[in-house]
Amino acid sequence: MLVLKDIKFDAYNEGKKVEIIKGISLTLEPGKLYVITGPNGGGKSTLAKIIMGIEKSTSGEIWFEDQNITDASITERAKLGIGYAFQQPPRFKGIKVRQLLNLSAGHKVDCRNCKNSLVEVGLCTQDYINRDVDTSLSGGELKRIEIATLLNRTLKLALFDEPEAGIDLWSFTKLTETFSKMHEKKEGTIVIISHQERILELADEIIMVSEGLVQRQGPKDEILPTILMGPNCYCDFTKGGKPGYDCVR
Amino acid sequence: MTVLDEHLLETVAELHGVPEGAYNIRKDGQSVGRKSTANIEIVTKQDKPGIDIIIKPGTKNESVHIPVILTEEGFKDMVYNDFYIGEDADVLIVAGCGISNCGPQDSQHDGIHTFHIGKNAHVRYVEKHYGEGDGTGQKILNPLTNINLEEGARAEMEMVQIRGVNSTIRTTNATIGPKAHLVLEERMMTHGNQLAETRMDAEIVGADGSVQVISRSVARDQSKQIFYPRVIGKNRCKAHVQCDAIIMDHAQVRSIPEIDAQHSDAELVHEAAIGKIAGEQIIKLMTLGLTELEAEEAILQGFLK
Numbered sequence: 001m002l003v004l005k006d007i008k009f010d011a012y013n014e015g016k017k018v019e020i021i022k023g024i025s026l027t028l029e030p031g032k033l034y035v036i037t038g039p040n041g042g043g044k045s046t047l048a049k050i051i052m053g054i055e056k057s058t059s060g061e062i063w064f065e066d067q068n069i070t071d072a073s074i075t076e077r078a079k080l081g082i083g084y085a086f087q088q089p090p091r092f093k094g095i096k097v098r099q100l101l102n103l104s105a106g107h108k109v110d111c112r113n114c115k116n117s118l119v120e121v122g123l124c125t126q127d128y129i130n131r132d133v134d135t136s137l138s139g140g141e142l143k144r145i146e147i148a149t150l151l152n153r154t155l156k157l158a159l160f161d162e163p164e165a166g167i168d169l170w171s172f173t174k175l176t177e178t179f180s181k182m183h184e185k186k187e188g189t190i191v192i193i194s195h196q197e198r199i200l201e202l203a204d205e206i207i208m209v210s211e212g213l214v215q216r217q218g219p220k221d222e223i224l225p226t227i228l229m230g231p232n233c234y235c236d237f238t239k240g241g242k243p244g245y246d247c248v249r
Numbered sequence: 250m251t252v253l254d255e256h257l258l259e260t261v262a263e264l265h266g267v268p269e270g271a272y273n274i275r276k277d278g279q280s281v282g283r284k285s286t287a288n289i290e291i292v293t294k295q296d297k298p299g300i301d302i303i304i305k306p307g308t309k310n311e312s313v314h315i316p317v318i319l320t321e322e323g324f325k326d327m328v329y330n331d332f333y334i335g336e337d338a339d340v341l342i343v344a345g346c347g348i349s350n351c352g353p354q355d356s357q358h359d360g361i362h363t364f365h366i367g368k369n370a371h372v373r374y375v376e377k378h379y380g381e382g383d384g385t386g387q388k389i390l391n392p393l394t395n396i397n398l399e400e401g402a403r404a405e406m407e408m409v410q411i412r413g414v415n416s417t418i419r420t421t422n423a424t425i426g427p428k429a430h431l432v433l434e435e436r437m438m439t440h441g442n443q444l445a446e447t448r449m450d451a452e453i454v455g456a457d458g459s460v461q462v463i464s465r466s467v468a469r470d471q472s473k474q475i476f477y478p479r480v481i482g483k484n485r486c487k488a489h490v491q492c493d494a495i496i497m498d499h500a501q502v503r504s505i506p507e508i509d510a511q512h513s514d515a516e517l518v519h520e521a522a523i524g525k526i527a528g529e530q531i532i533k534l535m536t537l538g539l540t541e542l543e544a545e546e547a548i549l550q551g552f553l554k
């Protein structure tokens with residue numbers, strides 16, 4: 001399905017090279033739900049953007065359904081059936097929710113009988129379909145619309161970047177149900193980047209990413225207990241430890 | 250009427266054939282079609298080129314179409330249109346000017362529109378400007394719009410320059426009476442070596458008058474745009490001026506707004522922003538399967554819609 005071969009990504013900060021992804025190899029299988037988790041700044045979003053083609057890996061290869069897509073553009077990857085819901089979705093002056101949903105579905109979305117993806121994220125169609133996707137939307141509303149743009153596509157690989165962020169309790173429940181339903185249909189591979197236990201519970205496999213590397217990967221039942229135990233390495237500031245150094249195990 | 254005429258009329262006034270209600274169609278300086286109705290009278294001016302459009306008090310849900318087209322190359326047209334809108338009337342006025350010029354000589358249309366909007370009347374005005382033709386002749390439009398709103402009157406003026414106009418200076422002067430409300434909405438796209446200058450002067454003289462100016466523009470290629478919106482508050486009033494421009498290629502956009510409060514209860518706000526299309530907006534649409542160019546078009550279209 002999707003194979004990453006030794007993906008590395010360097011960025012340049014004030015002329016200095018920073019290694020953000022330090023060599024990640026992964027194989028994602030069809031029909032499975034993966035949750036990527038790990039500390040802030042670990043490289044999760046960067047990895048998702050590399051898969052979508054938004055960032056270009058410095059080295060390594062990406063294969064999708066036996067096709068080398070390392071040099072494919074964002075548009076080409078989208079047409080192959082890869083989708084990405086942004087952690088921080090952009091706002092548009094003058095583009096309406098309806099238009100965004102039509103663009104993502106590739107056809108006019110049926111809004112009369114409410115059979116569309118807004119309902120799946122707990123938004124009432126009539127209230128939102130004609131709203132502008134601009135600063136007038138609240139953070140949570142924008143985030144839910146972003147998720148809806150993925151839900152109304154038929155994707156082979158759907159990447160959700162912290163879909164729970166900023167979403168209220170009621171919508172969160174609805175959202176986890178939506179992910180479960182998607183997963184049951186086994187239409188494609190689902191990757192959710194998340195810090196939420198209830199999302200982690202949905203996973204077939206959990207992938208722990210930190211410091212630009214996959215630290216652990218395996219079935220939920222194996223990985224989840226170790227995560228819930230807490231970090232096995234932390235900086236003890238009370239003993240004068242500096243972040244990134246003086247690791248206490 | 251030729252196919253070209255019909256195409257121009259459709260572009261600037263969304264007309265398919267003869268409009269409903271009152272209308273006057275002006276082609277190369279001549280009236281080529283006119284109809285008055287029981288409530289809306291259109292009469293030719295005696296002292297200068299142009300027409301008077303007289304709308305009876307209380308006229309509801311009627312419309313007037315007064316499109317102008319220029320098809321003869323090198324034609325220079327200057328016209329005075331006066332609108333007298335009676336008390337309590339509620340009407341739609343559709344103007345617009347389309348120029349087709351394939352020759353080397355300049356075509357120019359200067360329309361001077363004056364609106365006298367009576368007490369509690371409501372007017373929606375739509376004006377579209379458009380030019381086409383590959384000749385070296387310039388297509389020039391210099392509209393002057395004067396608006397006088399009496400007590401409680403409301404006007405929503407939508408002025409759009411679609412494309413193909415080489416040079417434009419658009420001037421709008423408005424006087425807003427007590428409890429009157431004016432919305433000036435401008436949308437403009439310039440390309441090639443075009444120049445566009447907008448001057449707006451809105452003076453709020455009556456208590457509780459209000460003005461909203463919304464300007465959205467896109468400047469492409471080497472085109473230049475200048476905005477001079479000005480609102481003067483002489484009474485207890487509210488005004489909001491918002492100018493947004495997307496700049497592309499090698500264009501230039503200048504925005505020189507002025508808000509002038511001459512009364513302690515005047516609340517005047519101004520916002521202006523110029524910038525290129527946000528990269529992440531393009532990326533977002535590309536992740537939905539659009540190409541970069543399609544994404545850019547979708548964003549610009551939405552912005553100017």
Ligand SMILES: Nc1ncnc2c1ncn2[C@@H]1O[C@H](COP(=O)(O)OP(=O)(O)OP(=O)(O)O)[C@@H](O)[C@H]1O
Nearest residue numbers: 011012013018020039040041042043044045046047
């Ligand atoms: N273009 C860039 N230039 C410099 N640093 C970058 C760049 N892109 C990402 N980074 C850095 O790389 C690290 C990984 O960022 P990333 O957004 O992938 O983290 P994340 O795991 O998604 O974190 P979070 O849980 O907070 O969303 C961060 O330290 C970030 O500051």
Ligand SMILES: [Mg+2]
Nearest residue numbers: 044045046087
């Ligand atoms: Mg992230």
